[in-house]
Amino acid sequence: MNTSKRPATRPAAGQAPRYRQVAQILRAAIGNGTYKVGDLLPGEIELCALHDISRHTARDALRLLTQEGLVVRRRRAGTVVSARPGPAMFVQPLGGFQDLLQYAGEARLKIIYYGVAPADGLAATLNLAPEDWRELRGYRGSGAQTVGLARMLIRKDCAPTATEIDNASSVAGAIEARFGVVADRVDQRISAMTLTPLLAQLLGAPAGDAALHTQRQYRDAPGRLFLATETVHPAGRFAYVTSYTRERTDVE
Amino acid sequence: MNTSKRPATRPAAGQAPRYRQVAQILRAAIGNGTYKVGDLLPGEIELCALHDISRHTARDALRLLTQEGLVVRRRRAGTVVSARPGPAMFVQPLGGFQDLLQYAGEARLKIIYYGVAPADGLAATLNLAPEDWRELRGYRGSGAQTVGLARMLIRKDCAPTATEIDNASSVAGAIEARFGVVADRVDQRISAMTLTPLLAQLLGAPAGDAALHTQRQYRDAPGRLFLATETVHPAGRFAYVTSYTRERTDVE
DNA sequence: GACCCCTTTATGTCCAGACATATTCGGAAT
DNA sequence: ATTCCGAATATGTCTGGACATAAAGGGGTC
Structure with a gap:
């Protein structure tokens, strides 16, 4: 385990943690119809690439959405949108x-x-x-x-x-x-x-x-x-x- | 990052994941009065030692209890019991x-x-x-x-x-x-x-x-x-x- | 006793990696 | 077209590490 580690991409001062920001981006995309109920969200690895974050941070973001009932996650199946968020619900x-x-x-x-x-x-x-x-x-x-x-x-x-x-x-x-x-x-x-x-x-x-x-x-x-x-x-x-x-x- | 890694302590076949087991042990301890409302639970590092698990696994266990409303966690303050587990869980x-x-x-x-x-x-x-x-x-x-x-x-x-x-x-x-x-x-x-x-x-x-x-x-x-x-x-x-x-x- | 300040500490956040496993999917056979 | 099977895949679980930071606590001063 001797590969060098990318420095953490910390949020700017006063901003929410990266995992919350990514969660919000996805929540908004579900809310505005970019992802509809039944659609697959980008997987963990894809989110890493899209947002330049680690898999841990991506999983934390998806965990938030899971807790809110917006997505359902199963291994191999991926992350599926299960509900649209009401605005600021x-x-x-x-x-x-x-x-x-x-x-x-x-x-x-x-x-x-x-x-x-x-x-x-x-x-x-x-x-x-x-x-x-x-x-x-x-x-x-x-x-x-x-x-x-x-x-x-x-x-x-x-x-x-x-x-x-x-x-x-x-x-x-x-x-x-x-x-x-x-x-x-x-x-x-x-x-x-x-x-x-x-x-x-x-x-x-x-x-x-x-x-x-x-x-x-x-x-x-x-x-x-x-x-x-x-x-x-x-x-x-x-x-x-x-x-x-x-x-x-x-x-x- | 070149220290050798301990093999994962996986649960035995048919058993719940380690983080759920640890959560259950803590939940039971809160339930039976070992830890009362207001008490500090063992910190993350202590849980690692007590249960021979990584900090991530310990944190996952504590996250479950947090989600169930049994404990409140704040940085430096530790993990404080905020409610006794009712049958509600x-x-x-x-x-x-x-x-x-x-x-x-x-x-x-x-x-x-x-x-x-x-x-x-x-x-x-x-x-x-x-x-x-x-x-x-x-x-x-x-x-x-x-x-x-x-x-x-x-x-x-x-x-x-x-x-x-x-x-x-x-x-x-x-x-x-x-x-x-x-x-x-x-x-x-x-x-x-x-x-x-x-x-x-x-x-x-x-x-x-x-x-x-x-x-x-x-x-x-x-x-x-x-x-x-x-x-x-x-x-x-x-x-x-x-x-x-x-x-x-x-x-x- | 109250207040202040600095150090310590325990959690929060982020990174990397590896193995397990449920599920999907493609190809072969019928 | 259907069924079966094996490989691939994406998440689940677990390990390690590092830095940030809010909060606790101790010591000194008044």
């Missing part, structure tokens, strides 16, 4: 329990309000006593892009600080880390809704547009509600993606 | 899986078209050769109430008759009963959409209203697509309701 796995405890990919929660639960806020909606809860409101998004709006109630006796929430991968995770309160049951409801003028304004979308409405209630082992959330994602910005596989019992 | 996929194979509750499928896949139908949307597929269109509803509209592609070589479909609890069930083709993997995507005038008319809903849009692709064991469906449910008529419970995994 974020996808959240909707598989199992853990997926409920995570933010979608890189869509972070930007807190815009965290404090006393207003009498006419989410607590009222859920018929809860506001004085027992903290309300949190925030945007979900990445960078300057807003994917959705979230509103949550956190029971006062297990309300982390805003900093703790910022540093965690989810609000439920922050609660568990700080107070040891663990979600034992999560009830979820996904439905379609029409954006009200207020929500539309907050989300920078036209009023009357369609949106995904997700409500979740998290309960601990004795069944006590400790976290309730609702999120609104305008159509075109967000989708739940799930992949179920029939389980093999031959594993391990 | 294994979240009774058969239960969830089977749900995909059934109609929602009592909402039956009323077939309004079953035959040749039109050149401009769903096959075109999925970039499939229409001549290899049958297209089925129908209403989902109960009694006189229409809940949603469904459109499906069934691969010709395993297309049941309309009567067989009527008599089964699902199209996938009819396919399995008649041809023995079993869904091994189902990819699902749930998003919000706005009703086009045509869809609105078919559904008796105002054009421009919000709707839930669900797309599913069913693949058999070798990964071949044999059934693709899409359904549209106007807002207010349909919601996905799910309840996840953390399963007691004290047995293993």
Whole structure:
């Protein structure tokens, strides 16, 4: 293993890593129809040549697209386009329990309000006593892009600080880390809704547009509600993606 | 780069890849409390030593746990446990899986078209050769109430008759009963959409209203697509309701 | 105790290589 | 035209290495 090694082609300062750039190029090509569903993407070796990158970097780029459900990869068969990306679409796995405890990919929660639960806020909606809860409101998004709006109630006796929430991968995770309160049951409801003028304004979308409405209630082992959330994602910005596989019992 | 390379430590025949084995060991350790939320996992270098694997294999194992939301990784900070593995990782996929194979509750499928896949139908949307597929269109509803509209592609070589479909609890069930083709993997995507005038008319809903849009692709064991469906449910008529419970995994 | 700064560190990103293997495909035979 | 088989192929898995960088931590100063 004594061949000389090409110096790494690092991205310019402030730019995304090369593998993300290549992933974005491919994502855009799928989105604009250059590659259609069923088409083969350039293979790993071809991507190396096209973008002057290593096979590792090419595979990392393709791994991103695989995770987003845009392509399917099988050995020898190659990389096949399986879906078109919505423009700037974020996808959240909707598989199992853990997926409920995570933010979608890189869509972070930007807190815009965290404090006393207003009498006419989410607590009222859920018929809860506001004085027992903290309300949190925030945007979900990445960078300057807003994917959705979230509103949550956190029971006062297990309300982390805003900093703790910022540093965690989810609000439920922050609660568990700080107070040891663990979600034992999560009830979820996904439905379609029409954006009200207020929500539309907050989300920078036209009023009357369609949106995904997700409500979740998290309960601990004795069944006590400790976290309730609702999120609104305008159509075109967000989708739940799930992949179920029939389980093999031959594993391990 | 002229040091000799250790031969790869491949898993024994029939066993999962090493990176999956290591991931499972760590997952179990998190699950049984060896590592608690907030704890540091062994770093990459330590995992290499502990399991006699390369850093790449260690990183792949940790990447799985990251994807499952069990750990959070940041440079220099290390790998921190962010959640305990619920059954969600294994979240009774058969239960969830089977749900995909059934109609929602009592909402039956009323077939309004079953035959040749039109050149401009769903096959075109999925970039499939229409001549290899049958297209089925129908209403989902109960009694006189229409809940949603469904459109499906069934691969010709395993297309049941309309009567067989009527008599089964699902199209996938009819396919399995008649041809023995079993869904091994189902990819699902749930998003919000706005009703086009045509869809609105078919559904008796105002054009421009919000709707839930669900797309599913069913693949058999070798990964071949044999059934693709899409359904549209106007807002207010349909919601996905799910309840996840953390399963007691004290047995293993 | 708070703050600052520098070193250390553990992950992130990128490079190269090799072997395994599932899958595709082309050619031969029927 | 169909079937079979073997070679080729493109991804999967695993090894090694190097540099970048964000973050932790320790020590010194105030």
